[in-house]
Amino acid sequence: MSELDLQAEIDHHHRVREVMAAMRQSTVDRMEKFEADFIESKRNRFADDAGPDHNLAQAMAKRRDGRLAELAERDVPMFFGRLWFDSGADYHVGRLHVADENDGSQPLVVDWRAPVAERFYRASVHTPLEVTRRRRFGFRGSVLTGFEDEDLSLGHEGGSDLLATEIERPRTGPMRDIVATIQPEQDELIRRDLDTTLCVQGAPGTGKTAVGLHRAAWLLYTYTDRLERSGMLVVGPNENFLSYIAQVLPALGERSVWQVTVDRLTGAADAPGQDADDVALLKHDARMAEVCQRAVWQHLGRAEEPLVAPYEGNRLALGFDYLTDAIDRARTSARTWEAGRKSLEQTILHGLMSQYESRTRRTADGRWKAAMKRHPNVKQFLDTVWPRLTAKRVLRRLTTNETFRSDVCAGLLKADEADLLHTTNRASKPTAADVLLLDEIEAQLRPLAPERTYGHIVVDEAQDLSPMQCRAIARRTANGSLTVLGDLAQGTTPWAAPDWPTQMRHLAHDDAEHTELATGYRVPAAIIDLANQVLPHLGVTVSPARSIRSDGALELIHAEDIPTATADAVQRALADEGHVGVIATDHVIEAVRAIMPTSDRVDLVPSAIAKGLEFDHVVLVEPTDIAEATSDGMERPSIGLRHLYVALTRAVSSLTIVHTRPLPPELDPSAATTTATAT
Numbered sequence: 234m235s236e237l238d239l240q241a242e243i244d245h246h247h248r249v250r251e252v253m254a255a256m257r258q259s260t261v262d263r264m265e266k267f268e269a270d271f272i273e274s275k276r277n278r279f280a281d282d283a284g285p286d287h288n289l290a291q292a293m294a295k296r297r298d299g300r301l302a303e304l305a306e307r308d309v310p311m312f313f314g315r316l317w318f319d320s321g322a323d324y325h326v327g328r329l330h331v332a333d334e335n336d337g338s339q340p341l342v343v344d345w346r347a348p349v350a351e352r353f354y355r356a357s358v359h360t361p362l363e364v365t366r367r368r369r370f371g372f373r374g375s376v377l378t379g380f381e382d383e384d385l386s387l388g389h390e391g392g393s394d395l396l397a398t399e400i401e402r403p404r405t406g407p408m409r410d411i412v413a414t415i416q417p418e419q420d421e422l423i424r425r426d427l428d429t430t431l432c433v434q435g436a437p438g439t440g441k442t443a444v445g446l447h448r449a450a451w452l453l454y455t456y457t458d459r460l461e462r463s464g465m466l467v468v469g470p471n472e473n474f475l476s477y478i479a480q481v482l483p484a485l486g487e488r489s490v491w492q493v494t495v496d497r498l499t500g501a502a503d504a505p506g507q508d509a510d511d512v513a514l515l516k517h518d519a520r521m522a523e524v525c526q527r528a529v530w531q532h533l534g535r536a537e538e539p540l541v542a543p544y545e546g547n548r549l550a551l552g553f554d555y556l557t558d559a560i561d562r563a564r565t566s567a568r569t570w571e572a573g574r575k576s577l578e579q580t581i582l583h584g585l586m587s588q589y590e591s592r593t594r595r596t597a598d599g600r601w602k603a604a605m606k607r608h609p610n611v612k613q614f615l616d617t618v619w620p621r622l623t624a625k626r627v628l629r630r631l632t633t634n635e636t637f638r639s640d641v642c643a644g645l646l647k648a649d650e651a652d653l654l655h656t657t658n659r660a661s662k663p664t665a666a667d668v669l670l671l672d673e674i675e676a677q678l679r680p681l682a683p684e685r686t687y688g689h690i691v692v693d694e695a696q697d698l699s700p701m702q703c704r705a706i707a708r709r710t711a712n713g714s715l716t717v718l719g720d721l722a723q724g725t726t727p728w729a730a731p732d733w734p735t736q737m738r739h740l741a742h743d744d745a746e747h748t749e750l751a752t753g754y755r756v757p758a759a760i761i762d763l764a765n766q767v768l769p770h771l772g773v774t775v776s777p778a779r780s781i782r783s784d785g786a787l788e789l790i791h792a793e794d795i796p797t798a799t800a801d802a803v804q805r806a807l808a809d810e811g812h813v814g815v816i817a818t819d820h821v822i823e824a825v826r827a828i829m830p831t832s833d834r835v836d837l838v839p840s841a842i843a844k845g846l847e848f849d850h851v852v853l854v855e856p857t858d859i860a861e862a863t864s865d866g867m868e869r870p871s872i873g874l875r876h877l878y879v880a881l882t883r884a885v886s887s888l889t890i891v892h893t894r895p896l897p898p899e900l901d902p903s904a905a906t907t908t909a910t911a912t
């Protein structure tokens with residue numbers, strides 16, 4: 234790296250900053266001009282002028298605001314890489330496209346999502362993709378301090394120190410983007426086209442969440458028109474996790490994505506009622522989809538007698554066979570209950586109209602049709618055979634009417650299972666699982682409104698979704714695609730997925746491309762080796778993580794006094810940089826809370842919600858309690874062990890295990906191939 238080259242890059246960075254400032258100013262100018270025009274246009278408008286102006290104004294204002302905010306936050310490096318091609322062309326690659334409006338020759342920086350930037354991530358000595366040289370920049374804050382080059386044409390591909398630095402940097406806050414260091418296997422997933430549904434199994438720390446979020450950003454850039462209309466959604470496991478990842482997409486310039494838990498998406502988060510464990514388990518079961526379907530269609534009646542509709546002195550009548558056939562045809566062709574009713578109504582009106590026209594030699598016009606629709610006999614027939622339904626009414630009947638329930642559940646649920654659905658109190662409050670059942674029933678009744686569906690949904694920690702939750706998400710994709718990310722070994726709900734093909738079937742995308750990530754970027758080898766011992770006991774077949782990190786420390790402390798030993802371990806960890814996560818059962822967390830060192834670098838995290846998070850230093854307290862805590866007799870004794878596996882895989886630098894009880898037998902530190910210190 235010559236001084237001259239470095240200075241040239243520093244100068245380029247300054248120039249980019251100046252151009253960015255000019256872009257910001259011109260955006261402000263445009264905004265002011267636009268606002269003035271808008272106020273003027275409102276002043277000149279007649280009261281009954283149509284509204285689109287206003288909508289357009291709002292949309293433009295929103296876009297512009299987003300853009301401004303985006304620019305305002307760019308006090309970060311303007312680019313992170315540079316590529317030279319065989320052709321002689323070269324490009325700087327950064328988070329945002331930057332071009333000098335007065336010099337149209339070449340952009341100063343290309344967006345990392347632009348097609349040309351793909352080669353920054355993919356080119357190698359073996360497949361140089363016409364790239365002769367790749368440069369990666371190092372920054373301190375937003376000051377360019379150096380770069381490293383790989384001369385691909387000379388067969389020189391260096392392991393990147395900058396990548397190692399990025400991966401090993403202390404974690405001091407929420408999750409950050411990885412645009413500068415996306416790896417080839419990750420990039421291939423990020424840039425799959427919009428119509429591809431991906432299902433990514435990956436061991437802890439292999440970058441699944443990072444891949445999902447960068448894929449969302451790439452899709453929004455590449456398919457702007459389609460996705461602006463249809464929308465993009467990210468579904469995560471809990472609010473804690475969502476606030477941890479919340480800043481990644483905005484930092485990539487994408488503010489329009491709704492990031493939400495499945496419970497908030499469906500409305501289950503606000504359900505006031507509470508189910509017993511076995512009831513909830515049943516209500517989340519895949520068979521409930523058919524129960525809900527039957528519960529709706531069980532309301533279908535039969536024609537008992539001809540339909541007679543006197544009208545203006547004419548006796549219009551449809552016979553039993555005609556009606557029976559009309560009902561059958563509406564039933565087989567309709568996708569929803571309401572569509573079926575509409576189709577039956579049409580057939581009836583059509584039959585009555587033919588009679589009317591042939592008898593009177595008059596044409597049945599719109600007024601005639603409207604009158605017939607309101608005809609009491611027609612209405613009564615429809616309301617008897619195909620009544621109007623609400624989801625609430627259907628669910629109430631299912632839970633309170635024993636005869637109806639046993640008809641609906643016959644051959645699907647055992648009698649004692651069906652009994653679990655029984656509610657004695659008609660006014661009992663809906664539970665989270667009831668809200669899912671209502672969602673399922675609603676979908677049988679009528680199609681979801683388009684504004685409630687999305688062109689693409691990224692689903693993280695998808696192994697934890699129940700079949701009924703999967704179906705609720707699937708409905709919201711309409712004809713869109715999914716990116717499904719997860720780790721079967723980290724499945725901790727009572728309904729966690731047994732395998733991915735089954736889960737993808739519930740998500741209505743068994744055409745998904747399945748792939749597995751195994752290179753771990755978070756957890757050092759010493760720690761992942763220990764966690765991997767638990768893996769064979771988790772009842773799933775997945776590949777263990779291979780850490781690319783050889784650093785890291787593992788310490789075991791056998792102590793009599795858990796709170797004191799924990800506080801000491803935290804105190805020692807605080808001597809280093811970064812955040813400390815104390816992971817334990819709720820009970821233990823409460824026991825240690827009072828004597829924890831006060832620092833905003835310490836988080837107390839119940840093991841049940843540690844999923845997806847990471848800390849520089851993890852102090853894991855009483856692992857046997859975690860392993861036992863959720864073995865709740867729900868025929869999945871491995872759930873507690875899975876919580877333990879999750880807890881063991883949160884550390885970026887060091888893991889300290891504090892225990893007084895013997896360690897779980899599945900965790901044998903002496904067998905771990907560690908460079909760790911065990912005390």
Ligand SMILES: Nc1ncnc2c1ncn2[C@@H]1O[C@H](COP(=O)(O)OP(=O)(O)OP(=O)(O)O)[C@@H](O)[C@H]1O
Pocket residue numbers: 399400409410411414415416419435436437438439440441442443444720754755844845846847882
């Ligand atoms: N290419 C990369 N460059 C730098 N850091 C990376 C890269 N890929 C992943 N990481 C980092 O590794 C850590 C783990 O990534 P992430 O949380 O996406 O993994 P995960 O597979 O979702 O893990 P888990 O299953 O435990 O939730 C994060 O800090 C992430 O930023």
